[in-house]
Amino acid sequence: MAEAALEADVLIIGAGASGGVTARELAANGIDVLCLEQGEWPDPDKFVGRREDWEVLAEKRWSPNPNDRLLEADYPINVDECPMRPMLYNAVGGSTVLWTALWHRLTPADFRVRSMDGVGNDWPISYDELAPFYDRAEADMGLSGLDGDPAWPDHAPYPLPPLPIGKLGTRFGAAMNRKGWHWWPGSNAIPSRAYKGRNACVRRGTCMVGCPENAKAATNLTHWPEAIELGARLITGARVREVTVDAQGLATGAIYIDRSGEEHRVRANVVVLCCNGVGTARLMLLSRSARFPDGLANSSGLVGRGLMLHPTGSVVAAFDEPMDSWTGPFGQLVYSMQFYNSDPSRGFVRGSKWSLSPHGGPLSFAMGMGHGADLQAGVAAAFNRAAFLTVFCEDLPEDHNRVELDEELTDSDGLPAPKLIYTVSENSRKLLEFNVARACEAMTEMGANATWPMVVNPDCGGAHLLGSARMGDDPARSVVDRWGRTHDVPNLYIFDGSIFPSSGAVNPTGTICALAQRGAEQLVRERRSQRTPT
Secondary structure, three states: OOOOEEEEEEEEEEOOOHHHHHHHHHHOOOOOEEEOOOOEEOOHHOOOOOOHHHHHOOOOOOOOHHHHHOOOOOOOOOOEEEOOOOOOOOOOHHHHHHOOOOOOOOOOHHHHHHHHOOOOOOOOHHHHHHHHHHHHHHHHHEEEEOOOOOOOOOOOOEEEEEOHHHHHHHOOOOOHHHHOOEEEEEEEEEOOOOOOOOOOOOOOOOHHHOOOOOOOOOOOHHHHHHHOOOOOEOOOOOEEEEEEEOOOOOOOEEEEEOOOOOOEEEEEEEEEOOHHHHHHHHHHHOOOOOOEEEOOOOOOOOOOOOOOOEEEHHHHHHHHOOOOOOOOOOOOOEOOOOOOOOOOOOOOOOEEEEEEEEEOOHHHHHHHOOOOOOOHHHHHHHHOEEEEEEEEEEOOOOOEEEEEEEEEEEEOOOOEEEEEEOOOOOOHHHHHHHHHHHHHHHHHHOOOOEEEEEOOOOOOOOOOEOOOOEEEEOOOOOOOOOOEEEEOOOOHHHEEEEEEEEOOOOOOHHHHHHHHHHHHHHHHHOOOOOOOOO
């Protein structure tokens, strides 16, 4: 091991959405911050959205699935017992580099699912407590959207007007009006006008392979440059193998492996995990010690358990006339919350959000249709005349859905890979069957001449990695408290999606950013009373 030379007040592990928000807030308040990121800085000049073969490259080098991508910065994930294909990206900016940038808040009811519906877990905080941090996150990321949606309480105006909804959105909205169903122009972390040094979206529709225009919000653009200017330090190519603790059970820092295979030790007074719902659980389980034989901060036995992946359905619909279906953004043109809340008459609890998108390029369109003898003819007939509607399902936290350490599979440094054990629940399957059927009705009302429904789409599910270190007031039933501080280790925090007690049915990045902002501000307020190692 290299001689220990690195020290920091706060060590952040992971430079994605929550890591970027946390680093900037702490550095802005004069705290000495060091972040370890196993990926590298993204290079927009290498993004392939301008290339004609971008969809082919998206199947390998630019795939959102690390098992397909197989980059040096990635770790494999065993999904033999998981029908979903996990999506994550290791880089400065994390998965915000490749995300579609759909943005929503949780609704007030999402914080009280146990109280309202007798399932899942209530959050120890309310919507109102998180609302100011949603406002801050939306201003930082440069949200484009239309104010006034009755599905949420009033909130601060979006900083930018909505992106165009185009022919598809206009026609969908008219169909939803005829059915008396809710719809609203899409809210996206993609600027409709130039914003804080980022360009306006030019509508390439290649959002999922990185934005070559530097338009789409990603924390390597929105947070990290300012954090570094304020004094935060960032080491890339650093794979953390263990969070270290002392005899009193306090976190003392971490050991990481650089690209050459050499180990380094970092000492810190506080450690913050920002590695996503798979990576954080994996690192905690790797960090076994005499004090924590079952994994770091795991006296509850819940580290890794309660994994939620938002199983997702989809409908591809074709129309008789051109709909400009290849143009971007590949976020949501419009969305619907019509079937978001529980209705006992449907035979399941909780609900879903729908998002209407363009279908992307011809390969993306073909994959959305599925496989069949008439696939080539179908693509030829319907390309640029189709829409893609995604049904996001609320995933209930079930302790048998979990992250474990694989007994055989390892990453390139020999560390055990995560294994996902996950089943789509009966409730989720009923929810998706109902909503996909209603979505087909909406597409027919819209004038579709053909639809290709998929009740569980494995290529869409797995994009949201949540719940494996849940938040709660009871240390026996949760891993962290209402501020993201672990119950067992008072100077170890988690600010990523693993702390969600329930998932809601909306895209989670807005909530992840808001939780990180709230947690970081609390850490600043309490720094003088914070317990630290001697």
